[in-house]
Amino acid sequence: MSTSPQKEDIPQQENGSEQIQQDVLLGKRSAPKDAITENQVKENLVRDDGDIAIGDQENAEAENDENDDDNGSEKSEGEDIFEKEDVELEWVCLRGVERYDQERQVLKMLHRNFADEKFQFTKISKPKKKNIAFIQFANTEERNRFIQSLKNKKFTKKQKRMKVRPAFKGDKNLNGGVAVSQLEQQNSAQHQQQQRQQQPPKQASKEDIEKELQIPLEERVCPLWKTPYEEQLEIKKKDFIEIIKNFQKRAKDSIRSDESTPIWVTREPKITDFLECDEQYRFHYRNKTEFTIGLNHLGEIKVGYNRTNFDKGIAFIDDANKNCVSSKESVILAQQLENFIKETGLPAYDRFVHQGFWRYFVVRQSFKTKEILINIVAKGSYCSDATQFEQIKQGLIKIFQKESLPENFEYKITSIGFQSYEAPSDSIPQDGQIDIIYGSRSYKENILGKTFDISANAFLQVHTPQCERLYKLIGSLTGELNEKTIFLDICSGIGTIGICLATSAKEVIGIEMVETACNDAKVNIEQNGITNYKVICSKVEDVINEIVGPLAGQYKIIGVVDPPRPGLHANVVKAMRTCKGLDHLVYVACNPVAVTDNLLALCLPESKRRRAPAFHLTRYYGCDLFPQTKHFEGIFYLERYPNYDEYK
Numbered sequence: 001m002s003t004s005p006q007k008e009d010i011p012q013q014e015n016g017s018e019q020i021q022q023d024v025l026l027g028k029r030s031a032p033k034d035a036i037t038e039n040q041v042k043e044n045l046v047r048d049d050g051d052i053a054i055g056d057q058e059n060a061e062a063e064n065d066e067n068d069d070d071n072g073s074e075k076s077e078g079e080d081i082f083e084k085e086d087v088e089l090e091w092v093c094l095r096g097v098e099r100y101d102q103e104r105q106v107l108k109m110l111h112r113n114f115a116d117e118k119f120q121f122t123k124i125s126k127p128k129k130k131n132i133a134f135i136q137f138a139n140t141e142e143r144n145r146f147i148q149s150l151k152n153k154k155f156t157k158k159q160k161r162m163k164v165r166p167a168f169k170g171d172k173n174l175n176g177g178v179a180v181s182q183l184e185q186q187n188s189a190q191h192q193q194q195q196r197q198q199q200p201p202k203q204a205s206k207e208d209i210e211k212e213l214q215i216p217l218e219e220r221v222c223p224l225w226k227t228p229y230e231e232q233l234e235i236k237k238k239d240f241i242e243i244i245k246n247f248q249k250r251a252k253d254s255i256r257s258d259e260s261t262p263i264w265v266t267r268e269p270k271i272t273d274f275l276e277c278d279e280q281y282r283f284h285y286r287n288k289t290e291f292t293i294g295l296n297h298l299g300e301i302k303v304g305y306n307r308t309n310f311d312k313g314i315a316f317i318d319d320a321n322k323n324c325v326s327s328k329e330s331v332i333l334a335q336q337l338e339n340f341i342k343e344t345g346l347p348a349y350d351r352f353v354h355q356g357f358w359r360y361f362v363v364r365q366s367f368k369t370k371e372i373l374i375n376i377v378a379k380g381s382y383c384s385d386a387t388q389f390e391q392i393k394q395g396l397i398k399i400f401q402k403e404s405l406p407e408n409f410e411y412k413i414t415s416i417g418f419q420s421y422e423a424p425s426d427s428i429p430q431d432g433q434i435d436i437i438y439g440s441r442s443y444k445e446n447i448l449g450k451t452f453d454i455s456a457n458a459f460l461q462v463h464t465p466q467c468e469r470l471y472k473l474i475g476s477l478t479g480e481l482n483e484k485t486i487f488l489d490i491c492s493g494i495g496t497i498g499i500c501l502a503t504s505a506k507e508v509i510g511i512e513m514v515e516t517a518c519n520d521a522k523v524n525i526e527q528n529g530i531t532n533y534k535v536i537c538s539k540v541e542d543v544i545n546e547i548v549g550p551l552a553g554q555y556k557i558i559g560v561v562d563p564p565r566p567g568l569h570a571n572v573v574k575a576m577r578t579c580k581g582l583d584h585l586v587y588v589a590c591n592p593v594a595v596t597d598n599l600l601a602l603c604l605p606e607s608k609r610r611r612a613p614a615f616h617l618t619r620y621y622g623c624d625l626f627p628q629t630k631h632f633e634g635i636f637y638l639e640r641y642p643n644y645d646e647y648k
């Protein structure tokens, strides 16, 4: 049961909240417990926009839901409260939302309720345990269309009635918000997962399977494999320009007429450089290959790649050797494991009925040190016989020994891990416990002359030669580092960027929230004899200001950030923007579309919401880290000029 005050605890608006608030101030009524303070009452009297059910959002919403009563909710006669000065023009506050929903459920609800209108929602912020959500639109016209549509909407008895009020610049609950692009990704991943888990597999027809088999697996996983490399680059550059144009358009739409437009918004979009991949590294380049274990179309065990078309009931595993970007060594090892699995008699995991043992096979390797790490993932509980379990582990160790592998196999397997994974979800948990059944917990990689221990779950760019090019580019952007510079490795993972680039800086500070990654980073720092790199194990948003603040003004602080695929959480971006002293930032994105919101939050002009000087986007670069696919890395160089300090 909720412990938050009930609706009865909140002053109602039957006579107008103003009267009640006046009464409270004059001592004619006592303020309801936990409801509003004197200051809030005062603020409300000042604001007086006739739409808020209770006190100022900053405090009252922290404890209470918004009043769902109708009185005074939409608009006072003769004035448009949505156009007032202290209103966030692209946002609304939607009332009547399920209080335990999160942002992605709010998005689903909006899509359900306004399917025909196709509103351009850009961000959602859902305060915890409240019946409100803040919605941001691409522009004010969209927002107004939404307000109008909601006004005209007929709610059925079963539907929860929703109302809208303006979002105010001081609304504390309007906390950055999550980009809709990010929520859509989450929703679609969850949808696919649910489809897989809930739908009993339809039986595909023989013809459909034959048709599917006619299509090379590469078409599915690396669709540019038949496209000449020069053309691949042209496609990626064109895509990047489109992304930049869209980014500029979004920025233009967000800048109010009374604000000045930064130069990067109107400048002709141009990629300063696009780092192409040398010919010898365009195929079989992946240093990490993840195979699925299951049955092929004939019902035989395979260690290979998923082929699925749920509409047609197609779901089988295709051969490991049919992917032109996987390493050749990983294919040999997959074959080795496949033969062994057939001998054990233990079945592959069936993702529809959630039964069976063998699930995934991960191979990580260094083309330079010739070391390999292996991780085998299985549903451990399926094999309850301890002796059999032990035999399996011993068997696995044996099949990956030098004697069991082809004579010309020049790699050394340094680590074999066994990970028991019970949940039906297809994504292997990054922090899952791994039982090291052979060797150490990592393999060694060499990047730009530095040595790194890479464990099974550590993040590393999948294309090492292109990763080196990327790091060199980052190095050229950060410029010469010396005793007067601090290098901030934001979301530092296992420390690769800082270790490779920043040894000549006064200090390198890595901030990373995953403990195992921080521990790996410390090992990597030590084994490279680096003494100026400090790792802080924490969320960036919790510490960055505290760390950088005392250094501001004394040093040139240069930040590099390479966030997870969907981009950074809004709170991280907010902390970076308000980080005094951080005036130079290299933002690396493996999904440049997904980080548009982050870049806008860093670069749009200063306002009450964006309470710090903006960064200017000065240069765009691309790096082809994924030949034969449509993906590429986008690199954005951001600068604050004049520096944060000089603005004040």
Ligand SMILES: C[S@@+](CC[C@H](N)C(=O)[O-])C[C@H]1O[C@@H](n2cnc3c(N)ncnc32)[C@H](O)[C@@H]1O
Residues within 6 Å of the ligand: 459, 460, 461, 490, 491, 492, 493, 494, 495, 496, 497, 511, 512, 513, 514, 517, 538, 539, 540, 541, 561, 562, 563, 564, 565, 569, 572
């Ligand atoms: C794509 S990896 C990049 C790691 C490293 N920069 C590199 O290039 O090898 C992203 C990292 O960001 C970390 N991360 C994500 N959000 C974070 C946050 N709010 N605070 C600290 N670390 C975060 C993740 O744990 C992950 O290690």
